Amino acid sequence: MKEELTEEKLTSETPPDLTLLISEHNVRTTRGSYSWSWYNETEDAMTSIVADSGPPPALVNIENGINVFSNANVRLNFKESPINYVVRIWDIENNITGTYDEIDLSEHEGKVIFKVISNWEQGTSSYAFSLNIN
Secondary structure, three states: OOOOOHHHHHHHOOOEEEEEEEEOOOEEEEEEEEEEEEEOOOOOOOEEEEEEEOOHHOOOOOOOEEOOOOOEEEEEEEEOOOOOOOOOEEEEOOOOOEEEEOOHHHHEEEEEEEEEEHHHHHHHEEEEEEEOOO
């Protein structure tokens, strides 16, 4: 069932925030590139913005990754649920090493950079974070 767009959603000028819940701890993410449309009440028209960023290794410091165990559960907490999302794993040389539908820490070890690409009716946004998986 398609979620109805409310006035609040249509007037939001930026994509929803994303935090992670990892073993009862909230972890912030860094918003990367996005394209977004919203209803601008002042202009009485739809407005769009495209914001570009560097690759995930330039957005987050892999050395400051949160320490987690490989058996930890990860839950993505979007302020507004996306239509869909995909998770990409990056290495420090700016290479994508894998693409997944969900985050399973047991498939990774050591310092890992994650990028979540999410889609809503208003647009697309990416988010980056790093973890040190033991």
